[in-house]
Amino acid sequence: xxxxxxxVGALLFVVGTASATPAASTKASVTIVHGLxxxxxxxxxxxxxxxxxxxxxxxxxxxxxxxxxxxVDIRPVGAPADSPPxxxxxxxxxxxxxxxxxxxxxxxxxxxxTVFENTFRRLPAGRSLLxxxxxxxxxPLSVRFDGRLVKENLRFRGxxxxxxxxxxxxxxxxxxSANELLIPSxxxxxxxxxxxxxxxxxxxxxxxxxxxxxxxxxxxxxxPSGVLTGDGGLGAEPVFPGWSLAVMVAAGATLLVCAxxxxxxxxxxx
Amino acid sequence: xxxxxxxxxGASILALxxxxxxxxxxxxxxxxxxxxxxxxxxxxxxxxxxxGGGLKLPKVAIRPxxxxxxxxxxxxxxxxxxxxxxxxxxxxxxxxxxxxxxxxIPADVDTVGWYQFGGRPGKPGSTLLLAHVSSGTQGPGVxxxxxxxxPGDDVNVEMRDGSWAxxxxxxxxxxxxxxxPARLFSRIGPEVLILVTCGGRFSEAxxxxxxxxxxxxxxxx
Numbered sequence: 001x002x003x004x005x006x007x008v009g010a011l012l013f014v015v016g017t018a019s020a021t022p023a024a025s026t027k028a029s030v031t032i033v034h035g036l037x038x039x040x041x042x043x044x045x046x047x048x049x050x051x052x053x054x055x056x057x058x059x060x061x062x063x064x065x066x067x068x069x070x071x072v073d074i075r076p077v078g079a080p081a082d083s084p085p086x087x088x089x090x091x092x093x094x095x096x097x098x099x100x101x102x103x104x105x106x107x108x109x110x111x112x113x114t115v116f117e118n119t120f121r122r123l124p125a126g127r128s129l130l131x132x133x134x135x136x137x138x139x140p141l142s143v144r145f146d147g148r149l150v151k152e153n154l155r156f157r158g159x160x161x162x163x164x165x166x167x168x169x170x171x172x173x174x175x176x177s178a179n180e181l182l183i184p185s186x187x188x189x190x191x192x193x194x195x196x197x198x199x200x201x202x203x204x205x206x207x208x209x210x211x212x213x214x215x216x217x218x219x220x221x222x223x224p225s226g227v228l229t230g231d232g233g234l235g236a237e238p239v240f241p242g243w244s245l246a247v248m249v250a251a252g253a254t255l256l257v258c259a260x261x262x263x264x265x266x267x268x269x270x
Numbered sequence: 271x272x273x274x275x276x277x278x279x280g281a282s283i284l285a286l287x288x289x290x291x292x293x294x295x296x297x298x299x300x301x302x303x304x305x306x307x308x309x310x311x312x313x314x315x316x317x318x319x320x321x322g323g324g325l326k327l328p329k330v331a332i333r334p335x336x337x338x339x340x341x342x343x344x345x346x347x348x349x350x351x352x353x354x355x356x357x358x359x360x361x362x363x364x365x366x367x368x369x370x371x372x373x374x375i376p377a378d379v380d381t382v383g384w385y386q387f388g389g390r391p392g393k394p395g396s397t398l399l400l401a402h403v404s405s406g407t408q409g410p411g412v413x414x415x416x417x418x419x420x421p422g423d424d425v426n427v428e429m430r431d432g433s434w435a436x437x438x439x440x441x442x443x444x445x446x447x448x449x450x451p452a453r454l455f456s457r458i459g460p461e462v463l464i465l466v467t468c469g470g471r472f473s474e475a476x477x478x479x480x481x482x483x484x485x486x487x488x489x490x491x
Contacts, residue, residue: 033335051330059335125455126368126387166387186337192387198337212337223452224385225371227400227466227482251285258279262272 026095031061035104035201044073053077067095089113104135120195125224128190131161131197137204140176166192193221303421303441346390351428352382357415379411388455391435395457396464403467413467417483425487437463437487444481463487
């Protein structure tokens with residue numbers, strides 16, 4: 001592979017949304033996604049070999065790293081550590097953030113690295129999140145989800161997402177311009193409290209074949225707000241059970257009778 | 271004769287004082303048993319590698335990332351029937367989810383709900399079973415006597431595949447509805463079976479009970 005152009009699109013790097021996942025931690029989570037077809041890579045982080053023989057369509061991580069600026073170098077598998085990298089980038093990583101570092105092709109068929117921020121809010125109980133990322137170079141895609149056209153112009157390096165019910169769903173992709181089906185309807189299983197990220201990789205759109213990769217982001221669950229298991233009050237705990245009440249009533253009655261008898265005796269002439 | 275009335279009157283007064291006091295003192299406790307079995311040795315994060323200060327690179331898990339290669343996660347067996355001999359429960363179980371932010375409860379008071387987004391028998395976390403204590407129209411529910419379960423009682427769950435999982439009660443707790451612990455819904459941590467119904471005082475105004483009665487059980491053996 002010839003020396004590729006270097007594009008680091010720090011997409012969605014929103015300052016102030018430091019906490020990507022609700023986990024209270026200053027370390028950041030980094031997941032590496034390999035969507036560059038036909039290129040087995042060695043991945044270096046700050047000059048150290050992190051991933052040896054990283055195959056296309058694999059993912060690695062999440063790796064927990066202290067915040068800071070990291071040099072990422074990508075070389076062909078087995079290339080010497082001091083050889084010029086095929087791709088390299090300096091990636092700023094903020095405290096507590098959760099990012100995906102995606103290697104993919106550009107419109108022109110070169111390799112590129114793009115950073116996506118996985119900033120997801122905690123999901124309501126019983127819901128799942130789907131996020132779609134177009135990293136296959138080339139023209140926009142249209143997205144069909146469960147048979148409905150949900151996004152018409154998903155641009156290269158753009159995202160689309162929805163919160164939906166857990167369980168089986170179907171997703172397909174077509175080219176926006178020609179309306180040609182590029183990825184036929186595919187099953188996807190969504191889990192409660194989990195964000196499922198789908199990457200459209202391969203390409204570029206129009207010349208290479210496309211594939212779907214996935215990454216899950218966990219830790220977004222919420223507990224339901226309560227358990228309402230009764231009405232009518234039948235099972236309510238009485239303050240005094242029946243036998244206790246009966247004894248008290250009997251004792252009260254006896255006391256009355258006794259008091260009357262004693263008072264009767266005291267009043268002579270009646 | 272007078273003497274008899276003095277004695278009887280005295281005894282009644284004594285009964286009126288001691289019986290209520292004794293009843294209040296001997297009302298079954300809301301909380302029995304220890305929750306120690308819920309503590310896991312350590313909350314584990316199996317798929318996270320940690321980089322130290324000097325950037326010593328760990329082994330990072332590489333996994334296939336193609337959607338086509340992902341099988342639906344095998345999260346274990348699905349419960350079908352609940353059996354608790356101690357309180358005469360033998361009832362069908364149906365999966366339930368979330369509605370308006372709270373857990374769904376089967377409308378039929380003789381049916382138990384299984385919170386399908388929590389744990390499953392044989393897997394980490396809480397297998398959560400919910401049922402009515404009572405209904406205004408249908409009378410007592412399948413968990414009417416849940417608050418009488420005590421540590422040591424047996425609870426058995428039959429799965430859809432016909433196999434059984436055996437549990438033993440180790441604790442019972444009563445929580446205000448707003449203060450039910452999130453642990454009930456967990457998919458991580460030690461495996462426990464959790465039975466929940468309503469209890470405590472009943473508010474005529476809201477038509478609801480104030481508390482949840484929660485019974486905890488661990489797998490036998």
